[in-house]
Amino acid sequence: MADVFGMALKDYQNGLYTEDIKTYSSLDEEDVIPVPYLFRTFDEMPKIEQKALQLARGKVLDIGAGAGSHALYLQNKGLDVTALDNSEDAIAVCKKRGMESTVLSNILDYSEEKYxxxxxxxxxxxxxxKLKNLSEFLQHLASLLQSNGQVLLDSSDIVYMFEQDDDGGYWIPDDGAYYGEVTFEMEYKGHKSKPFDWIYLDINTLRNACESNGxxxxLVISGEHxxxxAKLTLKK
Known part of the structure; x- marks a missing residue:
């Protein structure tokens, strides 16, 4: 299947930007990822990302680096940072933009160093x-951390996307699945990605998963929406 995300990044880098990435989700939402946004500068980043970059220290692994905007900012600040992505085109773009250290890999297949x-x-x-994969995912992150290391991650509680009733509660489908689980497809210049699972975590669900995985x-800061x-550290 086409790596539509990587194709869009490569086109933008090569001056061939004519359209954005369309996304279709199981929430019946059609949306757009503006490609120029993936090349944003520090000043154009949301406060949450700026804060994360200010807290980054030591040897850094930027997981799902995309066009490398976060990693490049840290590299320019003098940090030892590696950009990791499983898209060949994304990694090519990172290199072209000046990233010195890159890794082409799925994060779950990567275990070379500690950060x-x-x-x-x-x-x-x-x-x-999916929620059922979260423990394995967190344990893998733990295996990549120095003992005093940190994971800086942002997410969203997508409860606001569901119907609200008069007393302020939300109508969330009771089908046994966690409401933050979404299936996406992307489309770019007529090419479609295969569907993939993606999860948005509310802070309490994340806290519970952290608690049971060491x-x-x-919670560092909350955004506007x-x-x-969040900052995750290993229990001593």
């Missing part, structure tokens, strides 16, 4: 896919 900071921005924890979970930045 002081793992970055999972733009809802990077979504890579876990992590402390600290049900989103937040």
């Amino acid at each position: 002081d900071t793992l970055l999972l921005l733009m809802n990077g924890v979504g890579l876990a896919g 992590f402390n979970c600290e 049900y989103d937040y930045l």
Whole structure:
């Protein structure tokens, strides 16, 4: 299947930008990812991302680096940072933009080194896919951390996307699945990705998962729209 995300990044990098990435989700929502946004500067980033980059320290792994905007900012600040992505075109774009250290891999297949900071921005924890995979995902992150390391991740509580009743409660389908689990497809210039699972975590669900997988979970800041930045550290 086409790597539509990588294709869009490569086109933009090569001056061939004519359209954005369309996304279709199981929430019956059609949306767009503006490609220029993936090349944003620090000043154009939301406060949550800026805060995460300010907290990053030591040896950093930027997981799901995309066009490398976060990793490049840290590299320019003098940090030892590696951009990891499972898209060949995304990694090619990172290199072209000046990233010195890159890894082409799915995060779950990568175990080469240990880091002081793992970055999972733009809802990077979504890579876990489903709630049932979250423990395995967190345990893998733990295996990549130095003992005093940190995971900086942002996510959103998508409860606001469901119908609200008069007393302020939400109508969430009771089909046994966690409401933050979404299936996406992407489309770019007529090419479609295969469907993939993605998860948005509310802070309490994240805290519970951290608790049972050896992590402390600290809420760093909340954003303007049900989103937040969390810092995970290993329990001593």
